[in-house]
Every structure is written in C-alpha cells, then in structure tokens.
Amino acid sequence: HLREVVSAAVAASTPAAEVMELLAPLVEPLQTQLTELRSSIIKDTCSTVAAIVVALGSLYDASAATMLPMLYELSGSAKSVMSSSAVSCMITIVTRCRGEGLCFAAVLTQAVQHKGAGIRAHCMSVVTEAIAVWTEEELSPHQSALCSGLQTAMQDSNCDVRMHARKSFAVFWRLWPADGDVVNATMSESSRRALKKEFPDLQPR
Numbered sequence: 001h002l003r004e005v006v007s008a009a010v011a012a013s014t015p016a017a018e019v020m021e022l023l024a025p026l027v028e029p030l031q032t033q034l035t036e037l038r039s040s041i042i043k044d045t046c047s048t049v050a051a052i053v054v055a056l057g058s059l060y061d062a063s064a065a066t067m068l069p070m071l072y073e074l075s076g077s078a079k080s081v082m083s084s085s086a087v088s089c090m091i092t093i094v095t096r097c098r099g100e101g102l103c104f105a106a107v108l109t110q111a112v113q114h115k116g117a118g119i120r121a122h123c124m125s126v127v128t129e130a131i132a133v134w135t136e137e138e139l140s141p142h143q144s145a146l147c148s149g150l151q152t153a154m155q156d157s158n159c160d161v162r163m164h165a166r167k168s169f170a171v172f173w174r175l176w177p178a179d180g181d182v183v184n185a186t187m188s189e190s191s192r193r194a195l196k197k198e199f200p201d202l203q204p205r
Contacts, residue, residue, distance in 0.1 A: 016059050023052060027063045034070035039081040042074060046089035053092050058099030065102045068093070072110050075122040087122050094130045098138050104130055105142060111161070112149045121160035124153055128164045131171045139175065146172055151183050154191050162194070170199045177205055 033045040049067060053060050071093075074086035090107060097103045104127070111123035131139065131146075139146070150172060153165035173180025181204045184192065195202065 016056055019056060020059055023056075024063075027066060031067055031070060034067060034074065039079050042082045043085045046071075046074075046085040050089050050092040053096045057096050061097040061099040061102050064093045064097050065106055068103060068106050068110075072114065072119050072123065076116050076119040083122070087126065090123075090126045091129045094126050095133050098134060101138070101142055104134075105145065108142070108145060108149050111165075112152050117156075117158040117161065120153075120156065121158055121164065124161050124164035124168070128168045131168045136175050143176060143179070147176075147179050147183060151187070154187060154195075162191070166191075166195050166198055169195070170202060173202055181205055 030045060030049060033041055034049075036042055036045070049064070053064055068090070071086045071090050074082050075090065077083045077086070094103050094107055107123050107126050107130075111120055111127050114120045114123065127149075146168070150165050150169045153161050154169060156162050156165065169180070169183070173184070180202075184195070184202075184204055187195075
C-alpha cells in the first residue's frame with residue numbers, strides 16, 4: 001500500500017518535505033522487510049523503496065543509505081528475484097540520490113572491499129550506472145575515491161568486477177584525462193589490453 005501512498009502524494013503535488021515527514025516513520029519497517037526470506041516481500045519492498053526515491057530524490061539520501069547494507073547482501077542471493085530486485089533498487093537509489101553522495105560513496109566502497117565477489121560485481125555495476133548519468137560537477141567530490149577504487153577494481157579476481165570497472169574507468173578517463181593517464185600507466189599489461197580492446201579511442205595524452 002505504501003507505493004500507492006507515495007504515488008497519491010506525488011500526484012497531488014504534495015511538497016516533498018511533507019512527503020518526507022509522512023514517510024520518516026517507515027524507514028525502520030522497510031529495513032526490517034529487507035531482511036525477509038520471501039522473494040515476494042523483497043520484490044515488493046525494493047519496488048516501494050525505489051518509488052520513494054523516485055519521488056523524493058536526494059531528500060531521501062540519508063534514509064536510503066541505511067537500507068544499502070541489506071541490499072548488498074540481497075544482491076548476492078541465490079534467488080534471482082531477490083538479487084535482481086536488490087540491484088535494480090540500488091541503481092535507482094544511487095542514480096537518484098545524488099545530494100551529498102552518501103549512497104554513491106557507500107556502494108563504491110563495497111564494490112572494492114566486500115568479501116563476496118558476486119556482491120562486489122553487483123555494486124560495481126551500480127557504480128557504472130551512476131557514472132553514466134551523474135554530471136562532472138556531481139562526480140568531482142568523489143574523484144579521488146573513484147580513481148583509487150577503479151584502479152583496485154580493474155585488478156579484481158572477479159571478471160565481472162573488472163568489466164564494470166573498465167566501463168566506469170572509461171568515463172572517468174574522459175572526464176579527467178591527466179588522472180586517467182596516471183592510472184593507465186600503472187595498470188597491468190593485461191588490464192591495459194582489455195581496456196584498449198573495449199575502448200580503442202582511449203589513448204594516453
């Protein structure tokens with residue numbers, strides 16, 4: 001029913017601040033639902049969180065950030081409905097909640113540091129989606145973290161992490177050529193070959 005409440009509030013042009021006040025008590029129940037074991041509940045909860053994020057954007061940044069730890073773990077679920085719902089929800093959160101960049105920074109960290117290779121890959125895919133739509137101005141505060149994070153991720157033991165990291169790095173290199181040149185010069189020969197194969201237009205200055 002929550003999705004209907006959100007939709008009705010937006011349709012009625014309710015000020016975002018009022019919608020935030022209305023939904024504030026529901027953050028904890030949503031967190032609890034994200035620990036459920038039933039696929040149908042996880043799918044519905046992820047859709048609800050995504051609907052809220054679409055309605056409120058960066059206003060929901062801090063609240064959405066508290067749900068990310070549950071979404072990381074769900075993305076690694078053997079149940080495809082749970083995994084795909086979690087990844088889709090994370091993409092909506094990170095592409096829409098741009099504000100202070102709390103969610104982007106958190107997912108980038110997990111893409112590099114999480115012990116589960118599959119979860120690292122899902123998180124890096126979310127980072128790649130965000131980098132594709134964020135502006136240079138929005139990404140600038142994360143430039144240093146992105147540089148070191150992508151450098152590490154391109155050497156990851158998991159091929160999917162490496163693939164998504166290369167896609168993200170291609171965008172990074174076009175935005176910040178000097179930093180991209182430095183990273184390119186320090187990466188392994190195999191990483192450099194893979195990058196050149198996928199993005200032949202990218203060359204050191």
